[in-house]
Amino acid sequence: MPPLPAVPGNEMAGVVSAVGAQVDGVRLGQHVLVSSRELPVRGGCYADAVAVPAEAVFALPSSVSFTDAVSLPNYQLAGALLYESGVPRPRSIAVYGASGGVGLAVSQLATAGGIHCIGIVSAAEKAAFVRAAGITEVLLRTDDLPSRVMQLTQGRGVDVVYSHAGPDMIRNLDLLAPRGTLLSYSHLGGFMPEADFYGALRQRLGRSLGVRVYSIHTLDDERETRRRLMNEAIDLMARGKLKPPAPTRWPLSRAADAHAAMESRQTLGKLVLIPDSLW
Secondary structure, three states, X not given: OOOOXXXXXXXXXXXXXXXXXXXXXXXXXXXXXEEHHHOOOOOOOOOOOOOOOHHHEEEOOOXXXXXXXXXXXXXXXXXHHHHOOOOOOOOEEEEEOOOOHHHHHHHHHHHHOOOEEEEEEOOHHHHHHHHHOOOOOEEEXXXXXXXXXXXXXXXXXXXXXXEEOOOOHHXXXXXXXXXXXXXXXXXXXXXXXXXXXHHHHHHOHHHOOEEEEOOHHHHOOOHHHHHHHHHHHHHHHHOOOOOOOOOXXXXXXXXXXXXXXXXXXOOOOOEEEEOHHHO
């Protein structure tokens, strides 16, 4: 967490308007993305402009719009979850919260990489949103998920379930293929399962299931890996392989209203703040 008082905002896309005298590799007028994962302190991007070290920026191709670019950190995290979490590259996955920023990014990146992806959402409207984003197999949390996932995987199950911690954790073990992994990347609904989770694993001993908790902070000291994941996401977006849904735009002066909308959990897609001078 940044020291208070603090300016929030983890990403900004825009045009370089000034360059320090000793800077190489960044030029005036260049389109760039700033992710606060590259900064000493997270945040600072709810602003008309931000001054950052030259080595923190990512160059953007002209084919990537600014409103799409601010979703790139989600795809960076998705790449980490899929390929840098310590879990073997999966053939198939199920993703909870598939209509959310990270969940949809994982689903889209997996699909682009030839991984069989099943999205899981809480409402029919969200299911339609995820299908429109290119994920063809989407289930509702109220479905009989073990049965439906087995149907969609010819009885094998998925290699990884990307899940929120909480009440569904034990049920999620029955979505997994042998030697599959339940990977928690968030904690909506509470940190802990509702019953003896270790006992539930032991009851399924013959399938050798695993559990992992993952955070992007794992890469805080792995700059090369972190930046490679971002540059790979930029390349895929530039080539049209990744396309985030159209964002909901708010003027920067109404950031508080944007937060209220986000906290209502009724919005779909990215919320993007536009400086009032450009609104």
